[in-house]
Amino acid sequence: MLDIKLIRSNPEEIKRALEKRGTQANLEEFLKLDEERRNLLVEVEQLKSLRNRESEEIARRKKQGEPADDLIEKMREVSSKIKEMDDRLKEIEGKLEQLLLMIPNIPDESVPVGESDADNVELRRWGDPRKFDFEPKPHWELGEALDILDFERAAKITGSRFVVYKGAGARLERALINFMLDLHIEKHGYKEIFPPFIVNRASMMGTGQLPKFEEEAFKLYNNTDYFLIPTAEVPVTNLHMNEILEKDDLPIYYVAYSGCFRAEAGSAGRDTRGIIRQHQFNKVELVKFTEPDKSMEELEKLTKDAEEVLQLLGLPYRVVALCTGDLGFASAKTYDIEVWMPSYNRYVEISSCSNFKDYQARRANIRYRPEKGAKPQFVHTLNGSGLAVGRTTAAILENFQQADGSVVIPEVLRPYMGGMEVITAK
RNA sequence: GGAGAGAUGGCUGAGUGGUCGAAGGCGCUCGACUGGAAAUCGAGUAGACGGGGAAAAUCCCCGUCUCGCGGGUUCGAAUCCCGCUCUCUCCGCCA
Numbered sequence: 001m002l003d004i005k006l007i008r009s010n011p012e013e014i015k016r017a018l019e020k021r022g023t024q025a026n027l028e029e030f031l032k033l034d035e036e037r038r039n040l041l042v043e044v045e046q047l048k049s050l051r052n053r054e055s056e057e058i059a060r061r062k063k064q065g066e067p068a069d070d071l072i073e074k075m076r077e078v079s080s081k082i083k084e085m086d087d088r089l090k091e092i093e094g095k096l097e098q099l100l101l102m103i104p105n106i107p108d109e110s111v112p113v114g115e116s117d118a119d120n121v122e123l124r125r126w127g128d129p130r131k132f133d134f135e136p137k138p139h140w141e142l143g144e145a146l147d148i149l150d151f152e153r154a155a156k157i158t159g160s161r162f163v164v165y166k167g168a169g170a171r172l173e174r175a176l177i178n179f180m181l182d183l184h185i186e187k188h189g190y191k192e193i194f195p196p197f198i199v200n201r202a203s204m205m206g207t208g209q210l211p212k213f214e215e216e217a218f219k220l221y222n223n224t225d226y227f228l229i230p231t232a233e234v235p236v237t238n239l240h241m242n243e244i245l246e247k248d249d250l251p252i253y254y255v256a257y258s259g260c261f262r263a264e265a266g267s268a269g270r271d272t273r274g275i276i277r278q279h280q281f282n283k284v285e286l287v288k289f290t291e292p293d294k295s296m297e298e299l300e301k302l303t304k305d306a307e308e309v310l311q312l313l314g315l316p317y318r319v320v321a322l323c324t325g326d327l328g329f330a331s332a333k334t335y336d337i338e339v340w341m342p343s344y345n346r347y348v349e350i351s352s353c354s355n356f357k358d359y360q361a362r363r364a365n366i367r368y369r370p371e372k373g374a375k376p377q378f379v380h381t382l383n384g385s386g387l388a389v390g391r392t393t394a395a396i397l398e399n400f401q402q403a404d405g406s407v408v409i410p411e412v413l414r415p416y417m418g419g420m421e422v423i424t425a426k
Numbered sequence: 427g428g429a430g431a432g433a434u435g436g437c438u439g440a441g442u443g444g445u446c447g448a449a450g451g452c453g454c455u456c457g458a459c460u461g462g463a464a465a466u467c468g469a470g471u472a473g474a475c476g477g478g479g480a481a482a483a484u485c486c487c488c489g490u491c492u493c494g495c496g497g498g499u500u501c502g503a504a505u506c507c508c509g510c511u512c513u514c515u516c517c518g519c520c521a
Contacts, residue, residue, distance in 0.1 A: 045490045048489085049488095052502085054502090055444070056445070058501060059444040059445070059501095060444090062444080068501080073501080077501095078501080079501065244473085373454085373470095373471070
């Protein structure tokens, strides 16, 4: 959510910034309502002030045993007028809130301007895509042949876009989760969080999934207002909803494993094969709360923390800066990490690292005190995948496959796999 | 799921219709005392929104709102009524 005062004082600048995203917000209506609200507020507050003063007078008279009927009668009218105006105010504020919640974040100055993912800017590459001396197979073929991924049975027990991991596949997925968590906890200083996989509406609002993207979320219908989390970002960022943190608490680094659940509405026909795009997947998520002037450098660090996972696994990747047109709704700046995927013959997103600045903090009301006794200020929030686990499994299968269809397990994972070095068909 | 109790500031805890944004205590900040510290004494110490001032602010002045959330009664609600959420205790159920 943007700062109302910023919109009020600088609507043109915000309009320009949002146009770079390819969205236009209805700022005229917003500003009109905002002005109406303030005029009404001044009026009703004057009436309330009058009521407060006269109420004291009534109290005084009653105590003295003097009659106060005339004042009471007068205040009866004032009060009913106040009620009318308060109702109108509430209506306006509701509309303002709705408009405000639909306005995306402003891109940072450093974000390249562009319309689509074609305009994203590659920043760096690590590792070289492997040259195969045989025809490499896509991970779904490898997985089925090794009997570690089972799409048919997943479709039977649930539906499309679900998968069953079996045997060494299940263990590989679990090994990756533990490896990633351990790396971020032990080496990068994150604190582990194991959050609920179900959140309420306020949390979904706080991080920006709602109200605009409700059709993307899985909603629980027996519990009127619960959602399956699309990412651990939601429960973990909202951990500090409505809190005022101390300066000494910052920065906060959290890492959380969670299942993630996405309706994937509108992506029919995209990545239908394999485990790249599923309704349920595993992810290890990095979340940071920082002081405003530190968030940009913290984004760089967070991205590096995620990159290190790929480096240790030996998977080639590149990092791109998302352009303004490709930026997520709540993000001010995003780096995508893309892993080399032989079956796609291109780099595929495996992590998205974003600085939301104060956008989420304002929605979720997460503040801190810059100094003892100072006024609270909104923190900056950041998050990034560290990494998407299912896609990492897919990348390992494809990049480390051998001519006979077996897959070499990266060395760093072997301790998590009971020493297993190669996954072979039984 | 059933029965009961409760939700007040950073914490604790008083307050059953008016002078209560809220006693007392703890904590914290500043000052005094001290060679320094402790103890002691004094002062201060919630947030949001809006108006005015100022070049501007997280500054100054004024007003309004907030005692879990929402509604109601009343001239006036932390206090009375209704609904909801959460916490605790007991019972039931359950991994």
